Amino acid sequence: MNELLEGVKKFSNEEFSTYSNLFKKLTDKQHPHTLFITCSDSRIQPGLITQSRPGDLFIIRNVANVVPPYDSSINHEDTLSALEYGVQVLEVNNIVVCGHSNCGGCKALFAEKNTFESMPHTGKWLELARPAKDKAETRGDSSWKEDPHRSVEQENILLQMDHLLSHPFIREKQENGSLRVHGWYYDIGAGEIFNYNLDKQLFEKIS
Secondary structure (H helix, E strand, O other), X not given: OHHHHHHHHXXXXXXXXXXXXXXXXXXXOOOOOEEEEEEOOOOOOHHHHHOOOOOXXXXXXXXXXXXXXXXXXXXXXXXXXXXXXXXXXXXXXXXEEEEEOOOHHHHHOOOOHHHHOOOHHHHHHHOOOHHHHHHXXXXXXXXXXXXXXXXXXXXXXXXXXXHHHOOHHHHHHHHOOOOEEEEEEEEOOOOEEEEEEOOOOEEEEOO
């Protein structure tokens, strides 16, 4: 906790002045250009990896960067309310689903089901990502054979992009060109981010 308190002091006394004019503009309103959906993993810092300023990103974070589909039988008001607000009220221009390497949530899909006996909410939540593991395993291509965890992490990004487009208010905006949906894969150890190229159906390094 001392580290956090010292950080707050440094922000108030030193860092805030760097963005003081920007924060004045942001006092009463926000207009982020991107809804950034990523994992709760502590190693993921959206502002750092995108070099964004305050007010640029509207962020949703949860285990394994999951988006509940439109027809989900499970209620997930927390994530879905943020999704609705970002798209319908803030009118973002982009949605980025950002998965990452060594994702604990995706890795848990390989575990025995009794692993979740003491974590029932986590187990139930990760069922929304399980189709990604099933698809990657069934495909059994070179990426699966080389690194099954990475294969599932990337497949999960595509699954959540599909979940996004299952929501009519997102699909409508995507079809009329006012909203774009992107899939990113962040390799933590290498500091590299890959964007999914829909035409080529592969992740390409952003460089």
